[in-house]
Amino acid sequence: MSGSVLILGGDGFCGWPTALHLSAQGYDVAIVDNLSRRSIDDQLGASSLTPIASIDERLAAWRSVTGKEIPFWGIDIAADYSGFRNVVSQRRPDAIVHFAEQRSAPYSMKGVNEKNYTIDNNVRTTHHTLLAMVELGLDAHLVHLGTTGVYGYSTVDMVIAEGYLDVIIPLEEGRSIRDTILYPTQPGSIYHLTKSLDQLLFQFYAQNDRLRITDLHQGIVWGTQTAETRRHPALVNRFDYDGDYGTVLNRFLVEAAIGYPLTVHGTGGQTRGFINIQDTVRCVALALENPPAAGEKPRIFNQVAETKRVRDLAEMIAGMTGAQIAFVDNPRKEAVENELALSNQSFLDLGLAPILLEEQLFTETIEIVGAYKDRIDRELIPAQSLWTTGHRPGLVKHLKGSGS
Numbered sequence: 001m002s003g004s005v006l007i008l009g010g011d012g013f014c015g016w017p018t019a020l021h022l023s024a025q026g027y028d029v030a031i032v033d034n035l036s037r038r039s040i041d042d043q044l045g046a047s048s049l050t051p052i053a054s055i056d057e058r059l060a061a062w063r064s065v066t067g068k069e070i071p072f073w074g075i076d077i078a079a080d081y082s083g084f085r086n087v088v089s090q091r092r093p094d095a096i097v098h099f100a101e102q103r104s105a106p107y108s109m110k111g112v113n114e115k116n117y118t119i120d121n122n123v124r125t126t127h128h129t130l131l132a133m134v135e136l137g138l139d140a141h142l143v144h145l146g147t148t149g150v151y152g153y154s155t156v157d158m159v160i161a162e163g164y165l166d167v168i169i170p171l172e173e174g175r176s177i178r179d180t181i182l183y184p185t186q187p188g189s190i191y192h193l194t195k196s197l198d199q200l201l202f203q204f205y206a207q208n209d210r211l212r213i214t215d216l217h218q219g220i221v222w223g224t225q226t227a228e229t230r231r232h233p234a235l236v237n238r239f240d241y242d243g244d245y246g247t248v249l250n251r252f253l254v255e256a257a258i259g260y261p262l263t264v265h266g267t268g269g270q271t272r273g274f275i276n277i278q279d280t281v282r283c284v285a286l287a288l289e290n291p292p293a294a295g296e297k298p299r300i301f302n303q304v305a306e307t308k309r310v311r312d313l314a315e316m317i318a319g320m321t322g323a324q325i326a327f328v329d330n331p332r333k334e335a336v337e338n339e340l341a342l343s344n345q346s347f348l349d350l351g352l353a354p355i356l357l358e359e360q361l362f363t364e365t366i367e368i369v370g371a372y373k374d375r376i377d378r379e380l381i382p383a384q385s386l387w388t389t390g391h392r393p394g395l396v397k398h399l400k401g402s403g404s
């Protein structure tokens with residue numbers, strides 16, 4: 001592989017391992033990041049379970065084990081269009097990988113400031129990226145990390161295709177026309193709303209300015225390390241377990257490790273898509289290798305390996321660890337139960353052989369939790385962000401042991 005890639009948000013949970021993976025694959029990689037995720041840790045009084053080195057230490061460690069340089073610019077893309085444009089003009093990358101959005105649904109619903117920040121940061125960052133590409137006449141492939149959450153989480157009696165829906169529009173006198181439209185979005189949080197708005201921006205700029213865009217609708221990520229992040233202690237990836245940023249599987253495993261009941265929100269009947277972090281970086285590489293043509297509508301891939309019900313995941317981990325399961329009040333405003341089936345045929349056709357939960361058995365994640373168990377802060381585990389007022393999360397309704 002060859003070519004230059006500018007990674008926006010390259011210091012983050014998905015961006016950092018992707019930057020290393022692409023560098024290892026032979027791409028000329030550079031990173032733009034305002035390090036806001038580190039600032040949010042300070043705001044929340046939380047930190048990654050794994051100790052995260054500074055960005056300078058991370059890049060120096062990569063240089064020491066590979067001899068490869070990854071240039072870094074500490075720019076706030078949403079606030080400093082001119083500075084960002086200058087970087088894009090200087091690098092003129094063949095591709096831009098866009099991870100530079102606030103990624104937590106709970107954080108985006110925490111309060112007025114967090115809602116405003118998520119809208120301002122995510123939408124302006126996406127738009128500034130598109131503006132810079134157009135203003136500079138840059139024929140680059142934009143690969144964006146979106147979310148399966150744009151589809152909503154109500155039950156649909158079909159497999160959801162990748163981004164688009166074929167429709168028949170009835171006309172007068174029994175006539176009809178066929179069309180293909182973006183799958184109607186049903187965002188469940190401000191975060192998901194911004195990803196839905198991204199889709200409309202991509203549709204416009206692909207049509208109006210012939211930009212080449214791929215939007216990856218990713219499921220919930222589990223796991224922590226990749227082949228590249230394991231190469232040096234300073235390269236270790238983030239591991240979030242707190243109520244705002246901890247994804248459900250990582251959170252369950254931390255809870256099990258310290259004897260804290262697995263906190264299942266509501267009935268646990270929520271069905272979600274999941275993918276391992278190692279497959280995240282592979283999928284980005286596959287997307288880069290298969291760009292759309294100029295003028296083509298944005299290409300949308302469902303970046304998931306499988307779908308699972310949350311209470312089934314809890315049962316799986318309880319069976320492995322002996323943990324109890326606590327069904328607690330659900331802080332989110334969502335369907336109590338839902339079914340979800342997502343097509344991931346595009347990545348399968350490109351050769352992805354995804355890691356499945358039963359196959360991996362969380363071994364790598366369990367090792368991480370065990371190694372840094374003394375860094376766990378029990379007070380950070382309960383969800384604190386509410387979708388509606390009038391109740392507090394964390395109230396245990398009933399407990400269930402691993403054998404029930």
